[in-house]
Amino acid sequence: xxxxxxxxxxxxxxxxxxxxxxxxxxxxxxxxxxxxxxxxxxxxxxxxxxxxxxxxxxxxxxxxxxxxxxxxxxxxxxxxxxxxxxxxxxxxxxxxxxxxxxxxxxxxxxxxxxxxxxxxxxxxxxxxxxxxxxxxxxxxxxxxxxxxxxxxxxxxxxxxxxxxxxxxxxxxxxxxxxxxxxxxxxxxxxxxxxxxxxxxxxxxxxxxxxxxxxxxxxxxxxxxxxxxxxxxx
Amino acid sequence: xxxxxxxxxxxxxxxxxxxxxxxxxxxxxxxxxxxxxxxxxxxxxxxxxxxxxxxxxxxxxxxxxxxxxxxxxxxxxxxxxxxxxxxxxxxxxxxxxxxxxxxxxxxxxxxxxxxxxxxxxxxxxxxxxxxxxxxxxxxxxxxxxxxxxxxxxxxxxxxxxxxxxxxxxxxxxxxxxxxxxxxxxxxxxxxxxxxxxxxxxxxxxxxxxxxxxxxxxxxxxxxxxxxxxxxxx
DNA sequence: CGTGTGATTGACGCCTGTCAACGTCTGTGG
DNA sequence: CCACAGACGTTGACAGGCGTCAATCACACG
Numbered sequence: 001x002x003x004x005x006x007x008x009x010x011x012x013x014x015x016x017x018x019x020x021x022x023x024x025x026x027x028x029x030x031x032x033x034x035x036x037x038x039x040x041x042x043x044x045x046x047x048x049x050x051x052x053x054x055x056x057x058x059x060x061x062x063x064x065x066x067x068x069x070x071x072x073x074x075x076x077x078x079x080x081x082x083x084x085x086x087x088x089x090x091x092x093x094x095x096x097x098x099x100x101x102x103x104x105x106x107x108x109x110x111x112x113x114x115x116x117x118x119x120x121x122x123x124x125x126x127x128x129x130x131x132x133x134x135x136x137x138x139x140x141x142x143x144x145x146x147x148x149x150x151x152x153x154x155x156x157x158x159x160x161x162x163x164x165x166x167x168x169x170x171x172x173x174x175x176x177x178x179x180x181x182x183x184x185x186x187x188x189x190x191x192x193x194x195x196x197x198x199x200x201x202x203x204x205x206x207x208x209x210x211x212x213x214x215x216x217x218x219x220x221x222x223x224x225x226x227x228x229x230x231x232x233x
Numbered sequence: 234x235x236x237x238x239x240x241x242x243x244x245x246x247x248x249x250x251x252x253x254x255x256x257x258x259x260x261x262x263x264x265x266x267x268x269x270x271x272x273x274x275x276x277x278x279x280x281x282x283x284x285x286x287x288x289x290x291x292x293x294x295x296x297x298x299x300x301x302x303x304x305x306x307x308x309x310x311x312x313x314x315x316x317x318x319x320x321x322x323x324x325x326x327x328x329x330x331x332x333x334x335x336x337x338x339x340x341x342x343x344x345x346x347x348x349x350x351x352x353x354x355x356x357x358x359x360x361x362x363x364x365x366x367x368x369x370x371x372x373x374x375x376x377x378x379x380x381x382x383x384x385x386x387x388x389x390x391x392x393x394x395x396x397x398x399x400x401x402x403x404x405x406x407x408x409x410x411x412x413x414x415x416x417x418x419x420x421x422x423x424x425x426x427x428x429x430x431x432x433x434x435x436x437x438x439x440x441x442x443x444x445x446x447x448x449x450x451x452x453x454x455x456x457x458x459x460x461x462x463x464x465x466x
Numbered sequence: 467c468g469t470g471t472g473a474t475t476g477a478c479g480c481c482t483g484t485c486a487a488c489g490t491c492t493g494t495g496g
Numbered sequence: 497c498c499a500c501a502g503a504c505g506t507t508g509a510c511a512g513g514c515g516t517c518a519a520t521c522a523c524a525c526g
Binding site: 069071072073075077079090091094095097100101120123124125127128130131133134135137138139140141142144145146147148149150151152153154193232233 | 302304305306308310312323324327328330333334353356357358360361363364366367368370371372373374375377378379380381382383384385386387425426465466
Binding site for chain 1: 503
């Protein structure tokens with residue numbers, strides 16, 4: 001992890017229309033700029049660890065982060081990913097609790113740290129910002145609820161298909177239909193909630209059925225419709 | 234469902250220290266009182282249905298509500314319960330989306346309806362209220378994340394033990410250690426995320442091991458320590 | 467008393483987790 | 497330049513947890 005001059009963070013944190021900070025006034029933006037710190041992280045770096053106290057939120061300027069919980073037997077469960085312009089760590093800040101997840105860098109990232117008391121201050125004085133944060137929390141809550149239902153009721157096969165579709169929606173495909181996120185088989189299994197071997201076997205089946213192509217960690221999606229059908233959406 | 238004179242709702246909605254409305258000013262409380270409507274619901278009544286538009290939140294004055302999602306094969310997945318002084322429906326209101334869950338009455342309830350635009354208005358003008366709501370959403374988010382990890386990684390046996398412990402913490406035991414919430418075996422299975430028959434078999438095993446006693450839907454918890462051990466917490 | 471809902475038990479088999487062995491690739495150090 | 501270690505991926509064997517189907521029982525209610 002390396003501290004950077006704040007200017008190194010492009011303005012994706014606060015000026016883009018989908019930014020969580022879009023409703024701050026220009027005075028508040030100035031304050032944000034003067035307090036935030038920008039860091040560079042490399043693959044594998046841990047931003048915060050489950051159980052640790054965190055004193056602020058992190059806004060992703062670039063890169064990809066995985067957010068996971070560690071189960072009682074030590075196995076990771078990936079809860080979600082975060083990419084550019086997304087905010088992480090706010091749950092612990094607002095609840096004033098230790099982090100309940102670990103945030104680890106999947107692809108080299110530039111990340112802005114925003115002190116928690118500043119976030120709280122903005123919530124209290126800027127109703128529109130409060131609404132945006134509330135909406136963000138509620139959006140994640142809705143996604144979590146769907147996730148619970150899926151994991152509880154669907155087979156591993158269905159869930160893997162759904163995960164591939166979600167990754168496609170979140171990270172897109174390149175010109176040759178390859179998923180624009182690189183995950184190990186183990187990480188895939190930690191999203192689906194299954195054993196690594198099961199993921200490998202199912203991916204092979206999908207390949208045999210010409211639904212996907214595999215080349216190391218590159219996954220080329222050939223037949224979205226088939227995946228949708230398998231996912232039982 | 235029967236409309237009641239507002240006075241029929243005791244003041245648990247807004248005056249108790251743990252109420253979500255505890256930080257409203259007296260002016261705002263007056264406004265809340267003039268806009269809220271109070272209804273009586275009976276077991277089985279549906280407060281709102283997945284997919285429907287809801288125009289406000291509901292604050293439980295008394296009774297117990299189950300919140301569930303319906304999976305693609307029609308099976309219910311119970312996400313959580315709500316009891317006195319708890320707020321439901323706020324996710325849809327703030328995100329301005331259709332409800333993603335169904336709320337159904339388990340035990341006869343008195344419930345206050347609060348128009349959504351009033352909630353939004355309070356969030357925007359009262360920073361402390363906004364913080365409380367944000368904390369509520371974040372608290373549920375943290376619980377949902379734990380739930381995801383448990384369902385993904387634990388066995389049905391572990392999850393059932395954990396569910397019994399959670400029910401004990403949420404609804405308590407009476408003088409003779411009987412859980413103070415009455416659920417069908419199917420509802421239990423819809424929390425755990427398993428088949429009804431599996432719940433029945435595991436409950437019988439717990440009974441054989443003298444961990445619980447069963448009498449119809451009454452579950453008497455004899456050995457909390459054993460449950461904790463089984464739950465692998 | 468018939469009907470319906472919920473609870474229970476047994477039989478059966480498949481999905482899926484676990485264990486083990488082996489192959490592949492990359493980076494490191496001698 | 498090669499050997500080796502270590503991480504990751506793959507495949508096979510195997511068992512058992514758990515879902516499904518079916519039959520029966522218990523109980524409440526009109």
